Amino acid sequence: MNSLAMIESWPVSTAAAAVVRADGTVLGSHGPAEHRFALASVTKPLTAYAALVAYEEGAVDLDEPAGPEGSTIRHLLAHTSGLAFDEHRVTGRPGERRLYSNAGFEVLGDHLTKATEIPFAEYLHQAVLEPLGMTATTLDGSPAAAGVSTLADLVRFAAELQAPRLLDPRTVAEATLTVQYPGTKGVLPGYGHQSPNDWGLGFEIRDGKSPHWTGTSSSPRTFGHFGQAGTFLWVDPDAGLACVALADRQFGPWATEVWPPFTDAVLAEASAQS
Template sequence: MLPSTEFALLRRLSLEQVNGRAPSMVAAVVRDGEVAWWGARGTVEGAAPDDDTQYRLGSITKSIVAALVMRLRDEGRLDLNDPLDKHVPGTSFGASTVGQLLSHTGGLTSESPGSWWERSEGGDWATLEASLAQDALKNRPGSRFHYSNVGYGVLGELVARHRGTDWLTALNREVLEPLGMSRTTPHPTGKHAHGWAVHPFADLLLPEPSPDAGAMAPAGQLWSTVRDLARWTAFVGGDSADVLSPDTVAEMRAVATVDDADAWTSGYGLGLQVLRHQGRRLAGHTGSMPGFLACTLVDEVTGTGALTFANTTSGPAILGLVVDLISIADEQEPNLPEEWRPSEVDRSLLTLTGLWHWGPTPYHLRLIPGGMLSLAPVNGMGRASRFRPVAQDKWLGLDGYYAGETLRVGRDTDGTPRHLDLATFVFTRTPYDPAAPVPGGVDPEGWRTA
């Protein structure tokens, strides 16, 4: 990036390291799937950390586990509306659905009973399940957002049962290795930061433990680096390789619930936190474990992402730092739009394009990249959606009011498109075309002055 931008980014990181009293911090800006800038402050073992120094991810682990669950859904092995009991029978909270567990709306307790799991050696699934035999549900499933570390321990067991192996083996095989995230591991290897607690009233450090969390590990066990987390940040932005389809990742980013309903600045999708900040829509996750803080976010519109790690239990405002890094990058060096170029299309679809009317309201139907259609009101206000083809003359709505709905093309005997049927709304080439099957029919006297 430009020297002026890099200095602004480094200064913002430096202020956070000082004000938050962090032994070390690293941060990066991600663009076009690559690290566009990274910087570091403080020391690890007497030297500056770099882009290959491992820090603990904490709850960012949840997002990566969520990708595994979504792979199972896309393979048809489960439905997000399935009750947990269908896949992990016998628990005291089996009515909570898979989708609710992913979005923290399943009603489960936030922490596993017993010793604080983040600083304690974890037991196996049987031990965790037994501890949840009573009083595991704190809220009615589906009634509200209630962040649950336990829910992701449960999802790790769900993955293990479907894959016939432990969740970590499945994660390595299906997500980390395909994305090239070789430095993302359950325990530190090679150069890594040690976790510290910083004394609140003196510049002293206390080592924090980092035990294996056992069955709770899917909630926050993993360690990673700037380079690896940058690849995950690009994944959340839609660069999903063959791990998931971009549509599935977009589904993960979509808001399933909000945790500040009146303001709607913070919500949760399927394994991803979603934020609204000064007109931006950001998706990713924060992470916190004793001795470590982490955060990754990506702007869904500009594609710019940022991430940071710190080896301290508390202090730095990592979420605000990452939001600011994205803002600095986009304000000082906004991405240029891609050049428009003509491209080949399925020319048989050209007969569908142009002016259509829902009743008296004019719409434009256009061909857009990816072999899709866009249907939008001419005046720019109202219900607009994109559609992808699923069969001959059959299209599926991807967003907006018609997300999930089916658009069907009605044709004359000679094959000319006569009308569009979109979830019972009939669009015609002229307003209320009497030759089309308009619900309720068209008055035989036609248009008049009164």
């Protein structure tokens, strides 16, 4: 796909991007497929997927208590537990506001460790990474942001999100297409206050947000995540494809400028090819 070459103009040292369909067909790839990039918050969808495996295995229930008083695993995954952004401090009542929280995912990781009796990084490996063949992906630290991976590995995960093998498709739809706590307001990091600020379970749902890190032509059902390391993964169910882009520069104005037109170009080219 010619549109993927746009990453060459990004003000970064190293970048890689790919587009994959639900059947695993890679429509295009550009940049080093095996280069290991810090994922930052693109770690969260992987953590969420592990939590959903634990749910389907019966180790946890999504609505069991976890985190602050009144909070559940569902609240933690949907950023509505009331925990602060980067502190294990309660700043609101569960379900009241969408308070994007790294601390919430760290509490989730601890909860899953206790429930499964397996250290979370190892559980993630056994439940998600190993079955998908994501051999270059590791977690050494926070379940919210300490993942490291490659373009090749995340393409495998992007294909899984579109045609699940590890989870029941209904579970994935609940996490990626179903708004949790509808109407909840909150701040989308880097993009300001959004009303509503829709999320699934560990995945942001685009809906009508503006401004946004995806494209102007992205469907409202688009879901995914971006990270402060200059990384993103989105799935557009209406377009029938997913895109992964990884870079080695901290998120900032450069990303808000280049990501949306890049996504629009990818969607336009894919549509023209179909």
